[in-house]
Structure formats: C-alpha cells, structure tokens
Amino acid sequence: MKASNALWKERLAGKLPEELAREVDIFDNEVTLRKQGKLDERLFAETRLRRGVYGQRYDNGQRHDGTKVQEMKYPSGDLTKGPVTMWDAPGMQRIKIPGGGLNADQLETLAELAEEYSDGIAHVTTRQDFQLHYIHIEDTPTIMRRLAAAKITTREACGNSVRNVTACPYAGVCQDEVFDVTPYSRALAKFLLGHPDCQNFGRKFKPAFSGCAQHACGLTNLHDIGFIAVTRNENGEEKRGFDVCVGGGLGAVPYMAKRFDSFVPVEEILPLTQAVARVFGRLGEKKNRSRARIKFLIQDLGIEKFKELVLEERKTLTPDPRWTDYLKDAEEFTESALRPGGDIGASGSEEYQRWLKTNLRPQKQAGYVTVTVALPLGDATADQLRSLADVVRKYTKETVRTTVEQNFVIRWVSRKDLPEVYKELRAAHLAAPGAGTIVDVVTCPGTDTCKLGISSSRGLAAELRRRMAENNFQFDEAVENLHIKISGCFNSCGQHHVGDLGFYGVSRKVGGYAVPHFQVVLGGEWEHNAGSYGLPVAAIPSKNIPKVVTRLTGRYLEGRSKGESFKDFIKRIGKVELKNMLDDLARPPAGDRSYFSDWGDPREYSLEDMGVGECAGEVVSSVEFDLAAAEREVFEAQLAFEGGKVEQAGKMAYGAMLHGAKALVKISFPNVSEEADQIVSEFRTRYYDTQKFFDPFAGGKFAQYLFDAHAKAGAPYTADASRYLIDEAQLFIDAAHSCYNKLGASVSA
Amino acid sequence: MEIQHVNVKLMVSGATIADLEPLIPVFHRWIQGQVFDELLLDIADYGHVPQGPGVVLIGYQADYGVDDTRGELGVRYNRKAPLNGTNQTRLKQAACCALKACQRLESEAALDGKIRFDGRGVEVFVNDRILAPNNEQNRKTLDPEFRSFFSTLFRGSDYALAYDTDPRHLLGVTAKSSKAFSVAELIANLGV
Numbered sequence: 001m002k003a004s005n006a007l008w009k010e011r012l013a014g015k016l017p018e019e020l021a022r023e024v025d026i027f028d029n030e031v032t033l034r035k036q037g038k039l040d041e042r043l044f045a046e047t048r049l050r051r052g053v054y055g056q057r058y059d060n061g062q063r064h065d066g067t068k069v070q071e072m073k074y075p076s077g078d079l080t081k082g083p084v085t086m087w088d089a090p091g092m093q094r095i096k097i098p099g100g101g102l103n104a105d106q107l108e109t110l111a112e113l114a115e116e117y118s119d120g121i122a123h124v125t126t127r128q129d130f131q132l133h134y135i136h137i138e139d140t141p142t143i144m145r146r147l148a149a150a151k152i153t154t155r156e157a158c159g160n161s162v163r164n165v166t167a168c169p170y171a172g173v174c175q176d177e178v179f180d181v182t183p184y185s186r187a188l189a190k191f192l193l194g195h196p197d198c199q200n201f202g203r204k205f206k207p208a209f210s211g212c213a214q215h216a217c218g219l220t221n222l223h224d225i226g227f228i229a230v231t232r233n234e235n236g237e238e239k240r241g242f243d244v245c246v247g248g249g250l251g252a253v254p255y256m257a258k259r260f261d262s263f264v265p266v267e268e269i270l271p272l273t274q275a276v277a278r279v280f281g282r283l284g285e286k287k288n289r290s291r292a293r294i295k296f297l298i299q300d301l302g303i304e305k306f307k308e309l310v311l312e313e314r315k316t317l318t319p320d321p322r323w324t325d326y327l328k329d330a331e332e333f334t335e336s337a338l339r340p341g342g343d344i345g346a347s348g349s350e351e352y353q354r355w356l357k358t359n360l361r362p363q364k365q366a367g368y369v370t371v372t373v374a375l376p377l378g379d380a381t382a383d384q385l386r387s388l389a390d391v392v393r394k395y396t397k398e399t400v401r402t403t404v405e406q407n408f409v410i411r412w413v414s415r416k417d418l419p420e421v422y423k424e425l426r427a428a429h430l431a432a433p434g435a436g437t438i439v440d441v442v443t444c445p446g447t448d449t450c451k452l453g454i455s456s457s458r459g460l461a462a463e464l465r466r467r468m469a470e471n472n473f474q475f476d477e478a479v480e481n482l483h484i485k486i487s488g489c490f491n492s493c494g495q496h497h498v499g500d501l502g503f504y505g506v507s508r509k510v511g512g513y514a515v516p517h518f519q520v521v522l523g524g525e526w527e528h529n530a531g532s533y534g535l536p537v538a539a540i541p542s543k544n545i546p547k548v549v550t551r552l553t554g555r556y557l558e559g560r561s562k563g564e565s566f567k568d569f570i571k572r573i574g575k576v577e578l579k580n581m582l583d584d585l586a587r588p589p590a591g592d593r594s595y596f597s598d599w600g601d602p603r604e605y606s607l608e609d610m611g612v613g614e615c616a617g618e619v620v621s622s623v624e625f626d627l628a629a630a631e632r633e634v635f636e637a638q639l640a641f642e643g644g645k646v647e648q649a650g651k652m653a654y655g656a657m658l659h660g661a662k663a664l665v666k667i668s669f670p671n672v673s674e675e676a677d678q679i680v681s682e683f684r685t686r687y688y689d690t691q692k693f694f695d696p697f698a699g700g701k702f703a704q705y706l707f708d709a710h711a712k713a714g715a716p717y718t719a720d721a722s723r724y725l726i727d728e729a730q731l732f733i734d735a736a737h738s739c740y741n742k743l744g745a746s747v748s749a
Numbered sequence: 750m751e752i753q754h755v756n757v758k759l760m761v762s763g764a765t766i767a768d769l770e771p772l773i774p775v776f777h778r779w780i781q782g783q784v785f786d787e788l789l790l791d792i793a794d795y796g797h798v799p800q801g802p803g804v805v806l807i808g809y810q811a812d813y814g815v816d817d818t819r820g821e822l823g824v825r826y827n828r829k830a831p832l833n834g835t836n837q838t839r840l841k842q843a844a845c846c847a848l849k850a851c852q853r854l855e856s857e858a859a860l861d862g863k864i865r866f867d868g869r870g871v872e873v874f875v876n877d878r879i880l881a882p883n884n885e886q887n888r889k890t891l892d893p894e895f896r897s898f899f900s901t902l903f904r905g906s907d908y909a910l911a912y913d914t915d916p917r918h919l920l921g922v923t924a925k926s927s928k929a930f931s932v933a934e935l936i937a938n939l940g941v
Contacts, residue, residue: 001829001830001831002753002754002829002831002877003753003754003831003877003880004753004877004879004880007879007880008879011879057791058790058791063780063790063791065777065780065781066777066781067781070780070781070783072788072790072809073788074788074809075809088809089790090790090791090807108917111917112878115876115919116754116876116877116878119793119795119802119805119807119812119814120795120801120802120805120818121793121795121798121801121802133793134791134793134807134812136829376797376798377797379795379797379798379801380798381798381800381801381802381818383800383818383819386917429798429799429800448793448794449793459794462794462796462797465797466797600770600773600794601773602773602774602777603777
C-alpha cells in the first residue's frame, strides 16, 4: 500500500541481522505469491499468523453499519489473505517484546510505525507485546524490516507457536524477589524462537517468569509453562532454580497450572522446556483446536503421567550448548543506574503527591524507584513514545519495560530526579496517577478491532475510567487497590478471571433485540501469580455495568471486616446474595433503547456481521425461559461447588447443559423427551451437524462440551472436573443464547 | 522529490468542542452513506488519549479524523493509498478531501455548530519518512512546493510558514493565513 515499501527494502538491505532479514524476505515473497494466487490461502494465513500478522474485525468484508450489513468493496476484489479474510481489509500487527524490555531507539521505531502505517496509536497488550491496528497486509514486510533494524521480531507473535515469553517487569529491582529472572527469560525466548521442536503444535504455547510466588507480576499460574525463582542450599552453597508449573491457561475455561517440580536447576530449564515442547508437539490435540492447548493434554494424562513422559523425553535430547552457555553471565547480570541515587523531593502539588503514592515503587537498590507510566486502555501516541524515549535516555540507561497491565515501568529512576521526571512525563500526558489501581482498567480490544469480540470491552473500560475521573480518581484505599479486568468475549484476553471485578462479553436477546451484556466474574485473585479464578455470577446489560461496579464496591466498603480482601468478602457474602444484589440490573429498563447499543458505539447492536445465521422457522419465546432456567442451574452448580458438594455440582452443571440443549431442540421438535440420550442426539442432528450452534470462530467447541459431559455422565466428578464443567456449562448456555439470537435474526431479516 | 501520503489538517477555530464523542454517530452515518469517494470502513475512538488522534474514521484509501495531536484540534486527512500526478496534485487532493470533511462537519445538525473553521491554520505533512525525511535539505527542496500550494489555497492573503524541525517528526509545515476564509472559499481557491 505504501509507495515507499521498495525503498525501505533497498535501504535496509544488508543492515539487518541475517536471520531476521531472511525471515522477512521469505515472508515478502509469500505475500507476492499469495497476491498472484500461487500460494494457498490457508497456508498463507498460517505463515502470516506466525509472523504476527492477524486479521481484524470486519475482514470478512462485511460490517453491520447499524441498519444493515454492508459489503465492503475492496479494490483487490475477492483476493483473500486467509479463509474468509479479504486481502485489503485492515489487519493487526503484533510485535513481540520478550519480558517487555525495550530501549529508547525501539520506542522511537514503534512511534514511527504507529504513525506511518497505523492510526497513530501503539497498543500495549496484556502479554507485554505491542499491537498496531488497521495495517495493510502489503505493508507488513516493511514494518518487519524496520522492526528488525531495531532488533525486534514479530516472528511467532501469533499462530500455533511459542508466544512472547513474559516476565516480571520489576525483575532485578524488586525488593522481595528471590533473584533476577531476566537473563533466564531472555535465554528461553531466544532458544525457543524458531526452534524446530516448537513448530508442530496444535495451538499456542505461552511461557512466563516470576521472581517470587506472592506477587502478581508474572502470572505464572495462567501460563502453559511458568517459572518462579527459588533457591536451595546445596552443600553450603545457594543454588538457583525454578519452581516450574505447567498446564495453566485462561481461555474459555480457565485452568490453574499444576506444579511440575518445585525445584528445577537453572541449567535444566531450557532442556526441560524443550522436552515439554516435544511431548506437546507429539501428543497434543491437532484437529480439534478447542482441545489443543497443553492444559487439556495435561488434564487428560494427569500431571504425573505427563511428567513421566517429559522426563523420558528429556533423556533423549541431544545436548545443546545453548542450554547453559548463557549461565556464566546470568548470575552477574544486572542493570545499573545512569545517575546517582538520592532522596525524594517531598513537596509538590496534590496531583504530584498522588502520583508518588500510586505510580512509584521503591527498588531494592537504595535511592532508586521504578516509575509506572499508566496508559489509558494500553494506548500510547507516537509523540508519547518519543517523549518516553527522551525520559529514559535522560534519566536512566534506557531501562523501560512493558507490563501485563498494559503500562510501562521505567526502572532505575533516582529519587532525586523524581520532580523532573514527573514534570517531563506530565508534559507528555504520561503522568496520570492511579497505576495498578481500580482506575487502571485492563481490557482486550473487544469489538473495536477483534474478530471474536462480542461486547465493547474498550468502550466499557473508557466509560468506567471517565466516571472514576469524575471522582478525581480518589477512593477509599480498600477500593482503590481493586483490579478491574474486561474481555470482549469468553476468550479471556483481558484476563477477567483474575480481576477482583472481571467482565466478559456475551449477548442476550431482550424483547426481540440482541443486547450487549457482560458476565460479571467475581472471586478472582491477581496476586500470587494469579492465585485463583473467579466464576460468573450474572449476565448484566453492558450499559448497567458501571452500576454493578458502584454497587459492589459500595457494598464492600460498607460491609467488609477489618483487613478483609475483596475476594474474601465475596466468598463470605456468597453468590446468592451477590446475585440478588444485581438482580434488578439484569434486564434493561422497559423502553430504554440506549441498551440496544454498546458503549462508545451508537449503532444498534448486532453480531450479524460475524457470521450468517440460518432460518429456523418459528421462534418460540419459551426458549428464553428455558435458557434462563438452565443458566440458573449453572449458578446453583456453582453454589454446590463452593459448598464442597463437588459431585452434585458436576451433575448440576451437566444437567444445565442438557436443559440448554433441550431448549433449542424444542424449537423444531417440541415433543423431545427428558431422556439425555435423545436430547443430545437431537441436538447433535439439529444444531451440531447443521453447524447452527457453531460460533463463527470457535466452531463447534461449545457443543463439544455437552458431548464430552454426556459421554462422561455417570462417572464420578473430581473437584477439577466439576470446576471445569461449571465453566463449560456457562459457556454452553452463552452459546445457546447466541445461537438463539442468530436464529431470531434470520427470521426477522 | 516526489511526495506521497500527504496529510492535511485544518485547525478548528476556537475550542468549541470539548468532547469528541458526538462525532462518533456522525462518522457512523458517513459510513452508512459512504459519503466520500474513498471506501469508509470503521471508527477508532481515542478520545481517552490526551492530545491523541481523537476520533478516526478509518478508510481504505484514506483516514479522516478529528485529531488533537499536540493539543491542536483539527480535521485531519491522512492519504494512505499512493496517488498519481504531481506533488501539487497530491497536496490539492488531500486538502480538498479535508475541506469537504470540514464542510460536512460544519453542517452536521447533531454537532450544533460546535465545529467551525476560519481557514487560518492549516498543517501539511508527509506521512512517510523515507520519501521525505525531515531534514533541512528536504525542507528547502519542498518549500517552493508548499508555497505554491498555500498561495493557491490562501489566494489574496498573506501567510506565514513554520516548519517543524525535529528530525524525529514527519516533515511538515504549518501555515497561518492573515485572512480568514470559509471552507467553501478555500475549496473554490483550490479550483478542484
């Protein structure tokens, strides 16, 4: 698209790291071949995904404009860059930043790219990556070349590959870390990039490092493989290692990682990960994407069997010098300060004081602090990135990292320099207080740009921020420290399961109209590397979510015991009470049409442009009643689970799915019996085989939950199995609502 | 020296619109009606980002936005697809598209006259660092092009040009006319 793409290729020839240059040249040729129709669209889709080139919402060439679905008439006509993905449709470029570590030149490169190829904004993700949106596919090789010139790669930023290796942004400066995980995370990222043993996965694989067990920063529990720094004494010497866990993951049904080994010596972490990758590559599911993450393999095998297989695999590996070469420098690895440390400037405006309180964290090195730059919704302008580059050059040795809370952390800032640093950040609108507080809402892109989005997570996040700004960002400390995390759909990119207040987008039909909703997820824990996952309490119309936040935080303030955490408070008052508290918010007020559109998007809400529904004949209003009843049963299953009645909870969750399925079957077969076999069989014939129940992107995943549960019915439920089944049942019911919405849409069309 | 990807930003006169949210339904209507020659696709709302791109109407060939970069609120046209012709053709094309967007915004009933233009402040920049790196030589080379363009745009009025000399920024120039112009007058001056 850019007139200058050939010029960049010429300018940067011979100036890029050889391997990165070759990678980009290959991709550039693939772009040309696809454009000429000489490369299959599926192959091209996988190859571009493995280089971080994603599709974006409406790239199927359709967009609901509020009144009808418009066909986008792109200049390249029917040419595609993947199945049902138009060539000319804007896409997203994800950029991997291992451990979030950047330097000033890299910030400036990102600024240039945001300006020249995107819409002027660089977006920090919940996995320390960057994303640029509205990119044309033909510009991506140039973007990759310019990034490579700054020693950044997009390789394996998406696709079925090893994704960005994340790490605690405070590594090396945190006051209570065990040791600095930076050199280990970097070594693993480098080792796994393009590794032949990592090219045959059925799905993605996400590693994470944390310097301690107690904080949130590494979120190791929700990763495919997580490393927590530990030491032990061996013959009077302190030996470094990692507490390694595997099989965690959010997604539709969150899995808590399971401990693989409480102490893996540092020299073993690379070969161990390689062995894990080989087992995953060999035994992991390949055909059914919804069961292809390593968490399912570990769940199916059991952690002990999985461990046995990995250790056997480890024995077969040919020694690789890269496993340990980096270690000689690792223990000595350290960053250092540019300027002498000192004392904090105590006086200043009220705003400055607030910034000091929320955005600073003392380092273990006396006289230094980390400064968090809180980005609204993870967005930074090109000018802001350049200003940040100036600050980190002037006051530090360019020590800045992105965080999983979509912010920047500047490390090694002398306390003495704080007034000046604040002044310069403020001039660039980068000194907003409230980092890591309730104001600092984390959100995925949602319906703004994501193909999978169901509700507007960014719209909701912006609205919540706006309302909190009216309160001048001042809250009681107990509320101030809560975390809000929002996902536009069940896929959890906004990490809603681990927020104090989590929300994920769903749709519901009200009075014949599709209405954007969010499931309210409570009980999650951010600390302890994502210590526990919340469960859905109720689906609430999107426009009522701010009231949910006000009500829940208000009730917490009034009713908490001294020192009681929000999570404990939620547990104490119980789901029934919580549901009752939100009950009047669960339906839109009669006649208020504002509920039929989402935050920041005045179009009448529709998901029609995500996929094409089929006519199912007469739509029976009792379906809504039946689905509501099924949803209530899922809730009751949660209550049973929390009451320790694991077996009962599992049965109830399965029963809820059956009732949801029956509700849909009854539309065309009113006399379906209560027999589970018949319900499942009819559901399969009418909704699965016909693909009417299919999610546009997840396919038959949610129906499969029912089939699996039915196949296992009668067997005892373990606590894990019961917990997963509850989540699956909720997702099945959400999918049943979506299916019903689609059927209704096609009837009314 | 050939320039492509020309951006033109017309400054809003007076800070009459504090909140950009009312623009969102307006831009949605523009997409519904496909009101320009270019294919209009989507809306990106960055109202939450201080001094940012504001609200952007994403198009295939070009983006339109009400942009608040560096605290200067204006209507920005960002030409993405390359254009044939001379530099003057490309400057005029971008200016004309920006002006037509201004004209529409001024007449949008939903905005209640809150967006107005007096035609005094116009910024032009080249959104491509390799075609036009921001250095003294290029500024000198392009200066006659810009003067020729602004003499046409601000026909009959004196104007002053100011270059942004930060080499990290895009090559661009801000023109201030001593005389006010309506949007229609500026379009007429361009003769397109």
